[in-house]
Amino acid sequence: DGGITQSPKYLFRKEGQNVTLSCEQNLNHDAMYWYRQDPGQGLRLIYYSQIVNDFQKGDIAEGYSVSREKKESFPLTVTSAQKNPTAFYLCASRPQGSDTQYFGPGTRLTVL
Amino acid sequence: DQQVKQNSPSLSVQEGRISILNCDYTNSMFDYFLWYKKYPAEGPTFLISISSIKDKNEDGRFTVFLNKSAKHLSLHIVPSQPGDSAVYFCAASKPGTYKYIFGTGTRLKVLA
Numbered sequence: 001d002g003g004i005t006q007s008p009k010y011l012f013r014k015e016g017q018n019v020t021l022s023c024e025q026n027l028n029h030d031a032m033y034w035y036r037q038d039p040g041q042g043l044r045l046i047y048y049s050q051i052v053n054d055f056q057k058g059d060i061a062e063g064y065s066v067s068r069e070k071k072e073s074f075p076l077t078v079t080s081a082q083k084n085p086t087a088f089y090l091c092a093s094r095p096q097g098s099d100t101q102y103f104g105p106g107t108r109l110t111v112l
Numbered sequence: 113d114q115q116v117k118q119n120s121p122s123l124s125v126q127e128g129r130i131s132i133l134n135c136d137y138t139n140s141m142f143d144y145f146l147w148y149k150k151y152p153a154e155g156p157t158f159l160i161s162i163s164s165i166k167d168k169n170e171d172g173r174f175t176v177f178l179n180k181s182a183k184h185l186s187l188h189i190v191p192s193q194p195g196d197s198a199v200y201f202c203a204a205s206k207p208g209t210y211k212y213i214f215g216t217g218t219r220l221k222v223l224a
Binding site for chain 2: 004031033040041043048050058088090092094099100102103104105106108
């Protein structure tokens with residue numbers, strides 16, 4: 001059945017290490033998004049991609065990188081340059097012509 | 113600068129009564145608004161949306177009202193049910209951008 005998967009659900013990393021969060025969708029959606037959620041805050045946009053091989057910075061892109069080599073996949077790398085990486089990360093996809101986003105279950109990243 | 117604001121962090125309502133969740137925005141260029149519902153440790157799910165050419169949209173127990181002059185929208189849930197207990201986010205976008213600004217969320221608790 002179709003959907004968006006994010007793995008792993010929980011991720012721990014040591015300070016100074018890069019880590020890549022996976023996001024895969026089989027909904028055939030063109031657009032994909034990465035958000036982070038911190039306690040008491042809304043979803044803040046990190047990066048988004050409207051089409052394969054193209055992506056744009058969101059509001060808080062510093063310390064993050066993405067790639068969009070395949071329609072189904074939009075991995076997010078949290079680099080050591082991200083000063084406060086501990087957060088809940090959400091991936092979403094959106095079909096062309098619609099404003100409705102479909103979210104994955106999220107990955108909680110904890111930096112030790 | 114918070115362009116989309118949900119000033120009530122939490123709301124408690126008795127089962128069967130009406131729940132009213134509010135959202136204010138500052139950017140008059142926003143023309144499409146969405147409400148999402150989120151349970152803990154899960155991704156948000158789409159609830160209902162409204163275009164700026166309308167002032168009301170209804171879907172079952174959920175109705176969204178838009179007051180463009182006041183830059184205000186509200187989500188009404190009637191009747192409220194315990195399963196509605198979740199965090200509700202409003203989001204807004206400008207024409208053709210498909211980039212969404214989320215509010216900070218309101219935690220609704222429906223008391224049985």
